[in-house]
Amino acid sequence: MKYALLDGKKIIAKPGLMGHCPSCGSELIPRCGNIKIHHWAHKSAKMCDNWWENETQWHRDWKNLFPNEWQEVVQIADDGEKHIADVKTTEGWVVEFQHSYLKHEERESRNKFYNPKFIWIVDGGRRKRDIKQFLKILDIQNIVRYQEIELFTNDNLLNRNTLIEEWGFSKGLVFFDFGKYEKLQDLWLLVTHSDLKTYLVPIAKEQVVQYLLEGNFEKLNQVILSLEKILIGDNRDRKTRYTVHLDYARMRKIQRIKGRNRL
Ligand SMILES: [Zn+2]
16 A cells, blocks of 8 residues: 555555555555665455555556545445455545456456445556557447547457456446557547447546536536446437448548647
8 A cells, every 4th residue: 555544644655654554444554665666565364455566666546646634545345345345536536546457257256346436447557468459459440439539449449359258247447548648648548339239439637627626526527427428328329320321532641640639
């Protein structure tokens, strides 16, 4: 963890300090070696939150974009189940930064626990093949345009891409982050309904962060919800597919993928 509690205050790990876990209250010791990022660890090997994953620099870079008091917030359900949310905004949105692979059931239990204001930011740069697969989808012929928003889709997206297969049908909002990979600088929102109705929406990372910081994420969420309704609504789908084909001819002229939506 990035923070321990000392005299009720959040402190970061430094050699010689001692602190307590904000969730279970047990003693934490600072780990300040050269290999892993500096963090607090439980004194006993037993972790108090089995959902917690070892943090990478990727996690820290994300957390650091938000105020200290929003980071590592303990969440308690009515039945006493307790977890530490990576980030919780004043609007009540919980943001989880997920680096490692999660089994379907684990993902579902988190979706349920943090429902309904829940956002996943998934590290898309963990496996090289994911980036390769992803770049294949971003062929210009797969662009769909809905009003001013550019989306990517393709028949059978769910089966062609491991990341999408793993994260499809999530109750929480799923954004893929490919970090500093040159062609994929935005966050990619995943909209899934079925293999034929799966879309990726590139949204500038700074914009998503800004909405969260300014307490306006609900506005962005409303745009996403209406987008989802139109894209995956049964009676509208035929029309959407039409638009794909119409736009295709026009889009072929575009030489490079802009991939930057302002929502
Ligand atoms: Zn603990």
